[in-house]
Amino acid sequence: MRFMFGNKSKIAAAVLVLVSMLQARADCAGSAAQFILSEDNCGAKIVEATSGVGTLTASADGINMEEIRWDDDPLHLNPRMQGKKLSTGWDKGGYWLIKFSSAGLDNLTFSADMYSSGKGPAEFIMKYSVNGIDFIELPESSVKLSEKLASVYSEVSLPDELSDSETVYIKLEISKDISVKGKSIKGKKDGSTYINNIIITGDGETEDKEDGKQPEPEKIRYFKWSSDKILSEWGKKTGKYIVPG
Secondary structure (H helix, E strand, O other): OHHHHHHHHHHHHHHHHHHHHHHHHHHHEEEEEEEOOOHHHOOEOOEEOOEEOEEEEEEOOOOOOOOEEEOOOOOOOOEEEEHHHOOOOEOOOOEEEEEEOOOOEEEEEEEEEEEEOOOOEOEEEEEEEOOOOOOEEOOOOOEEOOOOOEEEEEEEEOOHHHOOOOOEEEEEEEOOOOEOOOOOOEEOOOOEEEEEEEEEEEEEOOHHHHOOOOOOOOEEEEOOOOOOHHHHHHOOOOOEEEEOO
8 A cells, every 4th residue: 555655646746747847838938819708708799808818809791890699509609690690791701800919929829710500601711910901811821611610720820020019900701702501691691600719829038038138948857767757757768858947
């Protein structure tokens, strides 16, 4: 029994070290904004970010703002633009719009999960702007939605010009007048399109960078197999892992 408890103590200590390592890595990256939305967040035309500072708005026709609703169907449970409750109807140019700040961040990435019902819009493109007026299409950003939630944008690299900006706009725009089932979406029709798990991250500047100095290199720790078997198993075959400085 003493042998078993001894192993448990080692494992517990090792887990604590691993958690510290993961936290240290997480602290090196900055989160500009996250929208991990639930029913409590929806029901208005402007939805606040659940982490960081940002807003999500929606327009089915590219002109009028729509209420971002919550689908209470157990098979969906995601924020949506609901076709039958639209102010005017679907049209090419409709969009989801994310506004956030990237101040102090560079190397920005964008992720989002999306899908539509059979009568909802099928094809979207991504555009970006720093003034909310002049939007530029991101190359190779076209996606085609299905009727199942999918990570259609996964850590997509955003242009350098969006780094360290007080305001950034990302528009996911309906690019074709076509539904998931291949029919026209234009006009006052049914169908819904959904979005969730929007995550925008970047690398934060270190104090060394702000002072004009080179950042310190990452520290490397080594664990000998004989001294700590559990920790050495986490690393590569050399028993090495990197701890951010």
